[in-house]
Amino acid sequence: MYAQGLIGADGRTDETPEFLAAFKARIDAEEKIEPKDAMPEGYRRTLIRQIGQHAHSEIVGMLPEGNWITRAPSLKRKAALLAKVQDEGGHGLYLYAAAETLGVSREEMTEELLDGRAKYSSIFNYPTLTWADIGTIGWLVDGAAIMNQIPLCRCSFGPYARAMIRVCKEESFHQRQGYEIMLTLCRGTQAQKDMAQDALNRWWWPSLMMFGPHDADSTHSDQSMAWKIKRFSNDELRQKFIDATVPQAEFLGLTVPDPECKWNEAKGGYDHGPIDWDEFWRVVKGGGVMNRERIAARKKAWDDGAWVREAALVHAEKRKARKAAMAAE
Amino acid sequence: MYRALLELADDHLVLGHRVSEWCGHAPMLEEDLALPNMALDCIGTARALYARAGELEGAGRDEDALAYFRGEREYLNCLLVEQPNGDFAQTMLRQLGFAAFMEPFWRAAAQSSDDAVRGVAGKAVKEMAYNIRHAGEWVVRLGDGTDESTGRMRAASDALAPYWDELFLSSPATQEAEAAGILPERAGLRANWEQVMRDVFAQALLDWPEATWSQGGGREGRHGEGLGHLLAEMQSVARAHPGATW
Amino acid sequence: MINETPLWEVFIRQRNGLSHRHVGSLHAADEALALSAARDVYTRRGEGGSIWVVPSSAITASDPDHTDEFFDPAEDKIYRHPTFYDIPDDVGHM
Numbered sequence A: 001m002y003a004q005g006l007i008g009a010d011g012r013t014d015e016t017p018e019f020l021a022a023f024k025a026r027i028d029a030e031e032k033i034e035p036k037d038a039m040p041e042g043y044r045r046t047l048i049r050q051i052g053q054h055a056h057s058e059i060v061g062m063l064p065e066g067n068w069i070t071r072a073p074s075l076k077r078k079a080a081l082l083a084k085v086q087d088e089g090g091h092g093l094y095l096y097a098a099a100e101t102l103g104v105s106r107e108e109m110t111e112e113l114l115d116g117r118a119k120y121s122s123i124f125n126y127p128t129l130t131w132a133d134i135g136t137i138g139w140l141v142d143g144a145a146i147m148n149q150i151p152l153c154r155c156s157f158g159p160y161a162r163a164m165i166r167v168c169k170e171e172s173f174h175q176r177q178g179y180e181i182m183l184t185l186c187r188g189t190q191a192q193k194d195m196a197q198d199a200l201n202r203w204w205w206p207s208l209m210m211f212g213p214h215d216a217d218s219t220h221s222d223q224s225m226a227w228k229i230k231r232f233s234n235d236e237l238r239q240k241f242i243d244a245t246v247p248q249a250e251f252l253g254l255t256v257p258d259p260e261c262k263w264n265e266a267k268g269g270y271d272h273g274p275i276d277w278d279e280f281w282r283v284v285k286g287g288g289v290m291n292r293e294r295i296a297a298r299k300k301a302w303d304d305g306a307w308v309r310e311a312a313l314v315h316a317e318k319r320k321a322r323k324a325a326m327a328a329e
Numbered sequence B: 001m002y003r004a005l006l007e008l009a010d011d012h013l014v015l016g017h018r019v020s021e022w023c024g025h026a027p028m029l030e031e032d033l034a035l036p037n038m039a040l041d042c043i044g045t046a047r048a049l050y051a052r053a054g055e056l057e058g059a060g061r062d063e064d065a066l067a068y069f070r071g072e073r074e075y076l077n078c079l080l081v082e083q084p085n086g087d088f089a090q091t092m093l094r095q096l097g098f099a100a101f102m103e104p105f106w107r108a109a110a111q112s113s114d115d116a117v118r119g120v121a122g123k124a125v126k127e128m129a130y131n132i133r134h135a136g137e138w139v140v141r142l143g144d145g146t147d148e149s150t151g152r153m154r155a156a157s158d159a160l161a162p163y164w165d166e167l168f169l170s171s172p173a174t175q176e177a178e179a180a181g182i183l184p185e186r187a188g189l190r191a192n193w194e195q196v197m198r199d200v201f202a203q204a205l206l207d208w209p210e211a212t213w214s215q216g217g218g219r220e221g222r223h224g225e226g227l228g229h230l231l232a233e234m235q236s237v238a239r240a241h242p243g244a245t246w
Numbered sequence C: 001m002i003n004e005t006p007l008w009e010v011f012i013r014q015r016n017g018l019s020h021r022h023v024g025s026l027h028a029a030d031e032a033l034a035l036s037a038a039r040d041v042y043t044r045r046g047e048g049g050s051i052w053v054v055p056s057s058a059i060t061a062s063d064p065d066h067t068d069e070f071f072d073p074a075e076d077k078i079y080r081h082p083t084f085y086d087i088p089d090d091v092g093h094m
Helices: A017-028 A041-066 A075-100 A106-114 A131-152 A158-186 A190-209 A221-226 A234-252 A277-287 A291-304 A306-328 B002-020 B029-057 B063-068 B088-109 B115-143 B147-163 B172-179 B187-203 B226-240 C031-042 C064-074
Strands: A262-264 A269-271 C007-013 C021-027 C050-055
Touching (some): A041 A075, A041 A106, A041 A131, A041 A221, A041 A291, A075 A131, A075 A158, A075 B002, A075 B029, A075 B063, A075 C021, A106 A291, A131 A158, A131 A190, A131 A234, A158 A190, A158 A234, A158 C021, A190 A234, A190 A277, A277 A291, A291 A306, A306 B115, A306 B147, B002 B029, B002 B172, B002 B226, B029 B115, B063 B226, B088 B115, B088 B147, B088 B187, B115 B147, B115 B187, B115 C031, C007 C031, C031 C050
Antiparallel strands (some): C007 C021, C007 C050
């Protein structure tokens, strides 16, 4: 689960015009670029940054939902949520592996996440306060992620595209799982329904922000579009998302918390009110409710696990040495 | 028999819950995927056993009524499974010890006179075999790894030693189920279990701890303090909305 | 930390009769852990029948810079393909 809104990628590149033109021709011909192929430095850097951010988002994204595994209100929901959060870990793993084909290690990427150099999707800096948040995240956050990830399956970089195909296949249950939780709540007691509306109120705007700044303010979009790392603009995807989810909210009997959200016959889509970009940038830059806790939790897992990782490596060396000694006898 | 199945179901739910606490916090991403698989194995088995226990009780309680609306004195799990996760060494050793007991248990339960128990056994025996393999791999690596990991594995072994015995004790309810051919005799599984454990410990270059004392009481609902907190957390949402559907 | 946990490539055969296909990579300290991890990471939805894990460092790959000399020479050897040969339709399927 993740959406676009790549932050701070540097697409500058200083290869010769001939090289860049030849590369662009391959991209335009819809050829996939594979890890060992010649590629502009800016393309490589953008991908490392984007795939890394995407992977980090999956990993940090395990935390807000993981917060409810131990409190899931039925055993069926507990099992489904556990399997879903496990999937997010898997998706992070596939993505780290895709980035590793470009010559950066998982350890390096992890260190960048932990020391704040690398970003992750800002949505995960919001807290999950009730069980309805789990439904809403599955429905809206995974819904937004799917909108973004389906075009990424056609991304020009082979390993990223292949990872996304696997991710999309697995994620198809995530959004349905979330929406089913919402349906059950909305057909339940008044308290459950209130819980659902409250969760929608808190997650609606952050979900819209997941698509990133408006096209006019999105600095890195053009180059990424030209290189077919990205296939649709932020606003296009956001519009698609709103058009899909507003009727779903109505079906639930819930109201999106935007008085300006209205069907616009002329454009064939919904209008929406202004997005609070100050909040977006504040949360991106560390001013969300959970930023510090999220990174602290990841750092604790990484630091606490160091002795385990080291022991496994030392054991492997010992075994190799014993095998060699036995062979020498 | 209702009570005997409840003991077994509680073992699996409490352990599954404990293991699930790791999700998102494991030492490496690969283990963030492995641990939920172990937790899901346990929770899946618990669900099937609760369903059967509820049927036998005949009071209309389903898996969730049994899991979410019984208090800590009504939980009948053994003390081993409620032990806190501790570090990765303790979690892996607890999993190994439990799985090394359950795998031969389910193998024997394939002959159970109860259809539902046989059904659970067929699936669970394979899951527990894999749990033994994976947890065993880690016990070996941590036992024979660095000085730190060896020390931690020894500490885990000491911490859990008092709780192994309870696996082999049968409550009166369980003795009845054993006599009726519904469940295998727990005491009879000891030799097999000890063989597996000693074998893993030997590979891990660890001494098998001779138990100096053992702690029981779980089957009568006498637990440590940790279980109450585990249940308070697990049941909080369900209990705040009695009668609700999720 | 002494160094980084090695990278492995994972190949899975879904069922007998198919070949093993590359499905992705993972990190593990040794082959047994790599195999376990491959099971937990890549066969959660019944994709598995048989797994191979290979240290990524053990793979020798052809060099994209030599693609032309490696692969182009095969392209004009059209006599290796059945359609190169004219057989009258009357002969029937061959």
